[in-house]
Amino acid sequence: MRGIRLKFMLALYTHSTRVYACVFKANKQAWGISKEDFLTFPEGSLGHGLGCFYQEKGFDVMPKLENHDVFHLITATGTHIQDEIAMQFLLLGNGKISLYLLAMLLIGGLLFPEYAGYYWRSFQKGKRMWAFHQLEFKDCLSYPLADLQRTFENKLQLHLIK
Numbered sequence: 001m002r003g004i005r006l007k008f009m010l011a012l013y014t015h016s017t018r019v020y021a022c023v024f025k026a027n028k029q030a031w032g033i034s035k036e037d038f039l040t041f042p043e044g045s046l047g048h049g050l051g052c053f054y055q056e057k058g059f060d061v062m063p064k065l066e067n068h069d070v071f072h073l074i075t076a077t078g079t080h081i082q083d084e085i086a087m088q089f090l091l092l093g094n095g096k097i098s099l100y101l102l103a104m105l106l107i108g109g110l111l112f113p114e115y116a117g118y119y120w121r122s123f124q125k126g127k128r129m130w131a132f133h134q135l136e137f138k139d140c141l142s143y144p145l146a147d148l149q150r151t152f153e154n155k156l157q158l159h160l161i162k
Contacts, residue, residue: 005111009081012107016100017062030063031138038141046148047141049073070137073145074152075125082115084108086122093126096133130155 033047035054038061041047050069054061057079062068068087072079077087085108088101109119130152140148 006081009085009108009111013081013084013104016104017065028064031061031066033061033066033141035059035061041141044144044146045142046070046073046137046145049145050141067135067137071132074132074149075129076149077122081108082112082118085112085115086118089119090122090126090129091133093123094129094133095126095131128154 035051038047038051038054041051050066050073053059053069053073059069059079071077071087071091075087075090077083077090085104088104088108091101092105109116132152
């Protein structure tokens with residue numbers, strides 16, 4: 001049964017990301033950077049991290065959805081289907097609300113209820129993080145990835161430092 005759920009969700013996710021980019025991101029510009037170009041950024045930078053991410057996962061850049069891959073790096077969220085659903089829960093906790101996100105939460109939550117604890121922890125993690133879901137990260141590609149991760153990681157920690 002899990003195999004059928006997984007195949008269905010993967011097909012839905014693959015198809016829906018293309019539709020999402022065309023419909024909901026119609027006015028957004030793609031970054032126009034290839035996965036090979038990302039690797040030319042300084043080692044340790046967000047850009048280089050993206051290049052390594054694409055190389056290690058065997059992924060291609062999804063035009064207009066580059067920020068989503070940045071979210072994976074900043075939040076250290078995996079790329080299996082349960083991780084993609086968890087990312088949507090994390091983004092909800094971070095303050096993002098969209099029709100696509102709500103549909104993924106509903107469908108993913110119903111198809112994979114065994115990950116409910118993981119989804120709840122992801123939602124809570126998103127709430128603890130500084131809001132990043134609305135930011136455009138293209139101008140941050142030369143920034144150190146570790147610094148970006150620390151910056152968004154936990155707003156409570158940053159208040160304690162001040």
